[in-house]
Each structure stands twice: as C-alpha cells, then as structure tokens.
Amino acid sequence: EVQLVESGGGLVQPGGSLRLSCEASRFTLSTYWMHWVRQVPGKGLVWVSLISSDGRIITHADSVKGRFTISRDNAKNTLYLQMNSLRAEDTALYYCARDYGYDYAIDMWGQGTMVTVSS
Amino acid sequence: SSELTQDPAVSVALGQTVTITCQGDSLRSWYVSWYQQKPGQAPVLVMYGKTIRPSGIPDRFSGSTSGDTASLTITGAQAEDEADYYCNSRHSSGNQLVVFGGGTKLTVL
Numbered sequence: 739e740v741q742l743v744e745s746g747g748g749l750v751q752p753g754g755s756l757r758l759s760c761e762a763s764r765f766t767l768s769t770y771w772m773h774w775v776r777q778v779p780g781k782g783l784v785w786v787s788l789i790s791s792d793g794r795i796i797t798h799a800d801s802v803k804g805r806f807t808i809s810r811d812n813a814k815n816t817l818y819l820q821m822n823s824l825r826a827e828d829t830a831l832y833y834c835a836r837d838y839g840y841d842y843a844i845d846m847w848g849q850g851t852m853v854t855v856s857s
Numbered sequence: 858s859s860e861l862t863q864d865p866a867v868s869v870a871l872g873q874t875v876t877i878t879c880q881g882d883s884l885r886s887w888y889v890s891w892y893q894q895k896p897g898q899a900p901v902l903v904m905y906g907k908t909i910r911p912s913g914i915p916d917r918f919s920g921s922t923s924g925d926t927a928s929l930t931i932t933g934a935q936a937e938d939e940a941d942y943y944c945n946s947r948h949s950s951g952n953q954l955v956v957f958g959g960g961t962k963l964t965v966l
Contacts, residue, residue, distance in 0.1 A: 773955065775957075782941075782943065782957065782958075782959045782960040783892070783894075783900065783943050783945075783957045783960065784957060785945070785954075785955040785956065785957055788953055788954075788955060795953055797952070797953045797954055797955075799954075833899060833900075838902070838905060840888045840890065840905045840906040840909075841887040841888040841889075841890070841946050841947045842890070842945060842946065842947055842955045843888070843890035843902060843905035843906070843945075844890070844892070844900075844902060844945070845902050845905075845911065847899035847900055847901075848899065849899055850899060
C-alpha cells in the first residue's frame with residue numbers, strides 16, 4: 739500500500755528535543771515536496787514545515803522557526819523533523835504529508851505521531 | 858490567527874445543499890485546496906486547483922472561487938459528509954509558506 743508512516747513521537751520535557759521520522763512506502767519520496775502539519779487534538783490543522791524534493795528549499799512557520807528543522811534522506815525514502823527547545827504549546831499530533839502541487843495541495847497524509855511536551 | 862477564515866460550524870439537512878467558505882487575500886492569487894477530516898482520521902483531499910476533484914471523491918462535491926473567497930459546495934449532503942473541513946493555500950506573501958483555515962464543523966441533520 740502506498741502510504742506515509744510516522745514515528746518518533748512521545749513524551750518529552752519542556753526544553754527537550756525529539757526527532758520525528760516519516761517513511762514513504764511504495765512510492766519514491768524524492769519526487770515530491772513534503773510537509774509537516776500538526777494538530778492539537780480537537781483543534782485545527784496548522785502547517786509547520788515544507789521541504790522541496792531536492793532539499794534545497796526549506797521553510798518553517800514562524801512559531802517553530804529557529805527551533806525545528808525539516809530534512810530528508812531521499813536514499814532512505816525518509817523525511818525528518820528535528821524539534822529542539824520544545825514547549826508545552828508544541829504538544830500535538832504531527833502529520834507527515836505529501837505535496838501535490840497546485841499551491842501546496844496535500845494529496846497524502848500519514849496517520850500522525852503524537853508529541854507531548856510536559857514535565 | 859489564520860490567514861484563511863472559515864465559519865466554525867455549519868449545518869445542513871440530509872439531502873440538501875450546503876456551502877462552506879474560506880476567505881483570505883491569498884485566494885486572489887493562489888489556488889485553494891479543501892480537506893475533509895473525520896474523527897480519529899487523517900485529513901483527505903476533496904478538492905484542489907479550485908475545482909478539481911481527486912479520484913474517488915463523489916461528484917456532489919464542487920468548488921469555486923470569487924475574489925478572496927473560495928467555496929466548497931456539497932449538493933445533496935449525505936450522513937457520511939459530516940466532518941471537519943479545512944481549506945489551505947499559499948501564504949499571501951507568495952513565499953514558500955503554507956496556510957490553513959481554522960476549519961468548519963459540518964453537521965448533517
């Protein structure tokens with residue numbers, strides 16, 4: 739099945755770090771731009787980060803700029819999100835998502851990995 | 858706050874027509890996409906490029922844009938259409954930034 743599978747979420751203390759991974763299954767990640775999108779349970783979708791297919795273009799939402807870094811290893815068919823200096827407000831379900839073009843339409847989403855920042 | 862504005866909640870009687878809107882300056886220049894999200898599930902793309910339906914999405918879903926407002930219309934709403942709906946597009950700055958609307962909870966009565 740063509741899918742995205744996230745991993746790496748968990749409980750972390752404020753100020754801590756976590757690295758999320760997203761492995762593409764049955765398709766070649768290198769041909770797609772990719773996103774991370776997060777969602778606090780019961781709340782709306784919030785875009786976090788974007789990376790071009792070759793990794794040369796990277797953007798982050800202001801709320802995570804300087805703390806989070808998106809990256810990719812196309813040889814491993816895997817997308818990453820390095821999260822540093824975590825805050826309570828970063829607590830959310832983090833989705834890996836595939837860009838479809840058309841001004842950042844997203845045609846495929848993983849099931850998400852939960853990140854909880856709490857002492 | 859979101860750069861794309863959606864009504865928090867909309868309701869429709871079973872079989873009737875409902876329109877969900879998304880407003881923002883970026884929609885004057887960039888395409889909008891729409892997503893359906895049911896409880897406990899990941900979002901699903903239901904419309905992109907303003908009016909294009911992905912394969913598998915029923916033709917009762919349609920889209921349009923006028924000025925700074927995009928609309929997702931469900932003609933003959935079904936019980937299974939009850940869900941949260943989100944719009945997204947490029948940020949109004951045109952840079953490689955992305956924005957989502959706050960979401961609309963659709964209730965089918």
